[in-house]
Amino acid sequence: MRTSRRTAGAMSAMVVLVAVRFAAGGGTPLTVELVVQGISDPVFVTHAPGVFDRIFVVEQIGRIRLFNLQTETLTTYLDITDRVGAGGEKGLLGLAFHPDYINNGLLYVNYTRPGASPFDTRISRFAAVGTPATALTASAASELIMMTISQPFSNHNGGWIGFGPNDGALGYLYIATGDGGSGGDPGDRAQDITGQRLGKMLRIDVDSGEPFTMPPTNPFAGVITGDDEIWAYGLRNPFRCAFDSATGDLYIGDVGQNTWEEIDIQPGASTGGENYGWRCMEANHCFVASTGCTCNSALVVDPVHEYSHSGGRNCIIGGEVYRGCALPGLPQGTYFFAENGSEEIWSFRGTGLLEFTDRTAELNPGLMFGISSFGTDAYGEIYICEQGSDRVYRIVSADPPVNDCNENGVEDACDIRDGSEPDANMNGVPDACQCMTPVDGDVNNDGMVDIFDILCVLDGFAGVFTTCPLVDVDLVPCPAHDMAVDIFDILAVLDAFSGSPPCCGA
Structure with a gap:
């Protein structure tokens, strides 16, 4: 536990260790600890790059809360409830900090608002107040509206946004959009690549001009009029996605229609343009005819994993890839995801589904209801949001640290990662212990x-x-x-x- 980095075993009313020991599939026995409560309808949790002492929790109503991991205090970082239309699948749905946030203080959000059709999705930029690394608030008045997308129905709004780790110094923001809603994609929008932004993964350049410019390497840039920002298509409702910070692979949790849920993985080396099949396909199964694809076409990219609506399952919650430092026995690259209806949690590694493991008994023994999202802190540790009790949990080891040469209750690798312990020869051992x-x-x-x-x-x-x-x-x-x-x-x-x-x- 790192909420108090120098006091092993420190606890407070807001940090409670849930003692459940179970080593599913071998390796590090995992459990969860309660980190944040006293919030409302959390839909996402994330961090600002290079800022280790805090996480940010997105509340659907239109607030971003800042939780300090050292002082265990909860404050409001940004409040835009005055412009967010929330309820059902609508609200403040996504948050991404610029890769250079520690210097420029910029953050980006995805939210819905009342509009003419009847709702719009808005992608906007805000700025932190003061020194970014220690800023306590962002300015609601600093909003730069970057993109507005008309939504014909109130559901299937997607919501995830994120920056790609393989784009180098380029500020390429990825935006996941749903198919416009209703059911069955009545407008066949996900397959429409003639100026239609719905049912897509978009990619825009936020650094080369305002409000944004089009990356010249996007697959349809200059080829099809109006499609310059499209990176991939054929998605139904990609509510939660995540990049593998080490490989750049993009994991997409695409919520299904009546029968199947799916996970798609776009390789980090992809040049874009993938068609993930909706609406002619629901996961690996034929759905209805579409103008953009045919059933079982070789041009459609199949999901790496699917599961059916049985046992109360009805909505996949895409997760996060583990690249942290506090779980040395957990293989790097392990992907965690969940099911909103049945509250199950699973993990696997890579497109081959290596070490596919049911983690429910470890991580959710009746604790979480309405799992809405996963997220990470600056160490790469994984958190889980749940709306049943409005709480955020962290996945932790059920055992004491394995490598803790300075006996501070923290894995040595985490001390090195945040700079609290130098490792000049980069051998993974703090210099003070050698x-x-x-x-x-x-x-x-x-x-x-x-x-x-x-x-x-x-x-x-x-x-x-x-x-x-x-x-x-x-x-x-x-x-x-x-x-x-x-x-x-x-x-x-x-x-x-x-x-x-x-x-x-x-």
Whole structure:
């Protein structure tokens, strides 16, 4: 638990460990801990890149709440309830922070509002107030309306937005849209690539002009009039999607019609243009005729996973790919997702569905109702939103940290990731925990550790560096120096003199 990074086992009324031990499929036994409560209809949780001490919870009504993981305080970061039309499948549905947020303070939202048709989807940009890394609010008055999409019905609004990790320094924002609603896509909009934004994955450039420009590498850019922003199509209601931050693979949880739910994966190396089949296909099964595709066409990209509406299942909740640091026994790249109706949670790895595991007994033993989303913090740890009790949980290990050399209750890899512990040689071990060999105590470089080395470090402690320079007598922490000669450097040389490896910080 990292809500208090230096106090192992710290708890408060808002952080409760749910003690459920169960190692499904082997590996790290997982459980969940309650992190945030006192919120309303959470639909998403995420983080700002490079900001480790906080997460942001999206409330459907039109608020973004900031939860400080260190102080365990909950505040309102942005309130746009005055312009959001919420209820049912409508509301504030998506949030993405610019990859360079820590410098530019920009964030993007996806929300619905009353319009002429009868609702619109709006993609807008806002700006943090003050220094982004420590900003407590974003300005509602800073809104830049980037895109408005007319919605013919009130459902199937998609909602997810996110930045692609494979786009480098380019600010390419991906926008998932539903097919316009009703049932069965009556307008055949998902297959329409003649200026129709609904039922699509869009991709726009938010850095090269306002409100946005079209990436020239989009698959239909300059080919079909009005389709420059389309990245992929044939989607019904991609409510929750996620990028694998390591590979760039895009996981799409596409909510089905009457019978099937599906997960699609677009490879990180994709150049776009995929047709995921709706409405001629519902997952791997023929649905109804469409002008854009035919049943079982080789041109349609099949889902990597599907499941039927049985046992109360009716709505897939696309999840997140694990690339964190606190679960060393969990394979990197494990994808977690859930089912809203039956409250089940599963995981697998990659397009081959490796280690497909039912995680329900571990992660949801009757705790969560109405799972609405997954999200991550800056460490890459995964959170789960649920609307039944309006809470956010975090997936954690049921066991103590495996690698915790400084005994602070935190995995060493997480200390290194947030910079609280340096790792100059990048070997995965905090520098303060590494040991030198006895020869490293040879501060005067004469090939042996003797009384002259002890005298050198004592001189350095007194501020005298005529015999041995500071860089040689400043041993601890190793291999990165702290530019000070203190008792730890003296002890390190004494250890070396006695023939023992002089452990840093000992």
